[in-house]
Amino acid sequence: MTEANQRKPDAQAIPYQHPQPPDMSADIVHAGALDKWLEDDTLWVPMTPTVSFKPLLLNASQGYYVNMLRVRQSGVLSRHRHTGPVHALVLKGRWYYLEHEWIAEQGSYAHEPAGETHTLYVPDDVEEMITWFHVTGGYTYVDPQGVAVGYEDVFTKIDAARKHYEAIGLGADYVKRFIR
Numbered sequence: 001m002t003e004a005n006q007r008k009p010d011a012q013a014i015p016y017q018h019p020q021p022p023d024m025s026a027d028i029v030h031a032g033a034l035d036k037w038l039e040d041d042t043l044w045v046p047m048t049p050t051v052s053f054k055p056l057l058l059n060a061s062q063g064y065y066v067n068m069l070r071v072r073q074s075g076v077l078s079r080h081r082h083t084g085p086v087h088a089l090v091l092k093g094r095w096y097y098l099e100h101e102w103i104a105e106q107g108s109y110a111h112e113p114a115g116e117t118h119t120l121y122v123p124d125d126v127e128e129m130i131t132w133f134h135v136t137g138g139y140t141y142v143d144p145q146g147v148a149v150g151y152e153d154v155f156t157k158i159d160a161a162r163k164h165y166e167a168i169g170l171g172a173d174y175v176k177r178f179i180r
Contacts, residue, residue, distance in 0.1 A: 025180040028057055033068075034091065044070060045157075045164040051077060055178040056132075058158050064136040065154045071095070071122050071129040079119040079144065080152075084137025086112040093129030095122045104131070117142060 033056065044052035050073035057066040064084070068091065071077055077095075087109070094105035097118035104110045112118070114137070122129050138153030158175055165174035 025061075028178070028180070030056060042168055042170075045161045047160065053157070055157065055161055055175070057180060058154050058161070058175070058178045059180050060154055060158065061180060063138075063154055064134065065157050066132070066134045067157070069129075069131050069133055072127065074122045074124040074126060077120040077122060078141055079117070080139040080141050081117040081146070082112055082114055082135075082137065082139045084114045084135070086110075086136065087134040088112070089132040091130045091132055093122070093126040095120055095126070095129050095131070097121065117146060 044054050046052045050071060052070050054068045054070070055065065056068065059065060071093075076098075088104065088111075090104045090106050090108045090110075092106055094103055094108075096103045098121055099118045102110075138151055138156075140148050141150035141152070143149055158179060161175040161178070162172045166172040
């Protein structure tokens with residue numbers, strides 16, 4: 001491509017000329033979500049002393065959430081059953097499910113179908129695991145026999161984030177930037 005062609009404006013580069021639907025939710029853009037966000041510990045919402053999440057989207061109107069999960073301990077994280085599908089992208093470290101042969105390591109994508117029950121395990125030699133998760137619906141924590149012992153969904157995530165942001169001085173309403 002010649003220099004003259006590089007400077008020539010694209011005739012199709014015209015923005016949409018009408019307003020967006022009046023009741024449409026606002027966009028969410030988190031600049032540096034994989035860089036500065038990973039470095040800032042204050043925005044990670046603790047679930048236990050070694051497990052935390054960083055919300056990206058808490059979609060209360062459709063019952064799903066997108067977050068990064070960070071684990072700083074090896075061993076069993078949780079045994080749970082999904083009510084909807086889950087998409088995962090491993091950003092750091094690795095993990096697997098005791099019920100499967102595959103290992104999700106840095107750069108891996110995993111799809112988990114609705115209805116599946118599995119036990120997430122972080123290997124002993126992994127100091128930190130960070131995975132991007134898109135969780136549709138929620139999940140039920142179960143014992144090895146499948147008896148329910150707890151649950152998690154977008155509303156428990158919102159509540160945990162609200163409490164954390166209040167506790168660190170950002171205010172309970174800080175969570176609203178993630179809710180749609």
